[in-house]
Amino acid sequence: MKTTNWITFICGICFTGFLQAQEPVKVTGKKGYDQPNQYLVKKSTVLAPNMEPVMVNEQQNSNVKKKLADLEKKYGKKPNIVIFLLDDVGYLDFGFNGGGTAVGNATPAIDRYANNGLILSSAYSQPSCSPTRATIMTGQNQIHHGIQSPPMYGQPGGLEGLTSIAKLLSGQGYTTQAIGKWHIGENDGSQPQNVGFDDFRGFLSVSDMYTEWRDEAFNPEVVLSPERYDYINKLPFNKSDVHAVKGGKVENLYEITTDNIQDLDQKWMQYGVEFLKKQKGSKKPFFLYYGTRGCHFDNYPNDYYKGRSAARTSYSDCIVEMNDIFNNLMKTIEETGEAENTIVFFLSDNGPEAEVAPHGRTPFRGAKGSTWEGGVRSPAFVYWKGVIEPRKSDGLFDFSDLFNTSLSLAGKPGADLAKLVPASTYIDGIDQASFLLDPNGVSNRRSVFYCWNEKVAAVRVDEFKFVALPQILNSVVQAGHIGGFSGTVQQSAGSNMFNLYTNPQEDETIGIRHIPMGIPLQAEYLRYLEVLKKYPPKKQIGLD
Template sequence: MLLINKIKKLVITLVCYFLVCACSLALKTDNSKPNFIIIFTDDQGYQDLGCFGSSNIKTPHIDKMASEGMKFTNFYAQTVCGPSRAALMTGSYPMRNARNDNGDNPHPKLALSEVTIAEVLKPVGYKTGMIGKWDLAGHNPELFNPDLLPMYQGFDESFFTPGSNDARVHLIRNKKLVEKNADMSTLTKRYTNEAIHFIDKNKEQPFFLYLAHTMPHTKLAVSEAFRGKSEGGLYGDVIEEIDYNVGRILDYLKQTGLDENTYVIFTSDNGPWWIKKDHGGHAEPLRGAKTSAWEGGFRVPAIIRAPGKVPAGKTSENIVATIDLLPTIAKIAGATVPKDRVIDGVDVSEIIHGTSTELDRPFFYYQHHILRAVRKGKWKLHLAHGSYTKSIVSRKWPIHSAPKDRELFTKPILYNLETDIAETTDVADENPKVVAALLKLLDWAKQDIGDINKRGENARPVGNEPYHTPNNLIPIDKK
């Protein structure tokens, strides 16, 4: 009997031991997953970093980030705020996204049926946080849909403003209004404080943080510590404050031992806002700006840093885009990309890890709901402009571009971006086979993704789908 009791105790002890080991192994495996931080600025031009050629804006922290990671010189977002955020979150062209509106608004109200990066990562153990400008429930700071906020799109925690800061900013934590008419000069620092708090709170498990700065979208505002410090005027002050706060996050990752297990991605939502003049940034040597289909509207600065994972001091000239981040992050994290819909982005993990330098894919330029151009390799083809007099693109957007960039094309125009990055010389007549091949790609996009007045065959629906019951968000008025 004594022997039997000893055997029972031994068995129980061994079972407990193996359970503890299994739990420890599971915890270790979970903690071994890398963290991801996306820092997304607003209306920051291609040139508006030191490492991308700025002569009067100093960005030592982001420049160091580039020297310790990989810089992308052919990185694409979308040409305006809301669509750019939709593309980033879903890995799809905004024209393909399901929307909870009638489709006429340039800034989509993203339907809950869409799957965001946060929703891809949560099933594999990630804590998810969103800080900053949301802009996917409505662009107006008061007239937004409270049922389409970050907490309903996969984010565990959020501290954000619903839309842009054209006039004012209201701050919401999760679903509670915490501050009306916030002081915009405090936003960059406050967002960063919130980001560091989120990292600290969740450092024992894998996390995904989406930090979408309100700046340098106008109205520009900067704290006293940075006011008048930049040679680039108020706009430069704003960028230099962002740079300092990016440095705070990178320093905190080092202090907490998270540095080598965290991918930090820095980029912008679109090009600079030309109509804002000195407050609008710079895209040189690119042509055009925000709202246009020129390179200056879509091509943005981008850097990815992850010590020991992303090779340091490298520059990639591959065509990469915000739509690639969802499938790439999913691959690295061991998560599953949605199989029930078309995802336009491609997994570029081998590119950012330096194990491959080959990437051959087209990129389509949508100016809101109008297909304007395609790039493949060094070639970019602009379509002839149709007569879209009722479209907001035709009615309102031309004034946002310099007069020389408002020209209408009566035939397809081809540029060799390898030798003509500023899109100055049409070479269509000399390259008829290239034009024909790119026109076929554009025809495919019209059919599959869509074009003005036409939903693509694989586009998700537009309309007022069912969504969550109203969540008692405190109403906001302008007072």
């Protein structure tokens, strides 16, 4: 009872005067400084019953509202939106996060755009690719949209019945284009052209599903067994690079093999370049969702990139190729005169797939499939020429925020978004437009929740992370490449809490010593459990 009273007391505290600068603030007569992007003892505001509460930063909201109005007046349309989503790429793979040349794969073009934009050091995905992609599309975490693990080889999954970002942006007058990896469902109602995209070019599943059962170096037990090979070949999943237009059927362009997959990213890049060229001078803004094939295993570098990285691994060669692909798309945006009216989000769908070498790098504990930082903290930046000033921020940003932020840029900010989705739909995203576009912007998000299937595994507020369901990645095996899909999940004893600034490796719990910070942190965890009572978890596909 005493704990409950303390939680109620802490949650009831309301502080005013949120920080509006990136510099620490000295409070007269008090010890120390107040830091930007720190909200542990501040109260959030509910904008709508079915939306996550936000931190209201009035001045930056006002500044950015005017900035966006001036831009629309100048260009005669809302801003273009590009989401460039890599596959299984690690936080430390790029120079702007300390990797790049230092790990044997130079990324000069990516680094240049990152360093001229807003680098987000605490941007969070879901633990694996399909959940993350569905989160971007719906503004919901995997607990709410129900796609909790990747559908493989004909397994069910999908977006059918959910409200997608493409559908809503289309309703706001946007041309909507999807290119590359989809992997959110192959059933007709979940395909890109049926959830709001005007056009789609790419594949419906995931890289290894097109090659691993064809490659005797990886799966000789399949390739060298005719009956097993035929079994996989007859499973109900699409095996082609495809094209589709809104409301139409998928057209199979050609079947993907171990020979031609090496050119897939180049073909998609060219399709993207052609799309961008068509948008030159258009009166309509565009939304481009671009999901690369790289660098999900298995990587088959084409002749130009084979051995081109200093590391000379198939993975690092692929990173070098991704650098060039991103550069070519960005150059096209520049050449078409759209750069100053285009916001670009650069992200990876999760951390590195550590079970299969060679793979990406992360400085954090864990990897893809886990809710340790290495599984969900993504390399990320946001670029908008002449609009976003170069800076770095550790303000919390969740991939669900892409949904709200994109709709805000399209003219539906804050609570206006709640009117565009069913009342039964809970939006986990936050409108972060003012955070990104104000030169002194701070995050509008108080907390990030880490999801494991339909459960909340952990919560972060400020630098503190409370873990309710820790994953023990080496609890089953101790040899080989151990990643997030290995090991077991256990119930915490109750005091597993980490300071991600002093201990980003998450190997030293501070729960007992730092109870004063643990109380409001656990209160936030309990708040979201109450949300789940009103908006229950949904499960379409999961691991348990």
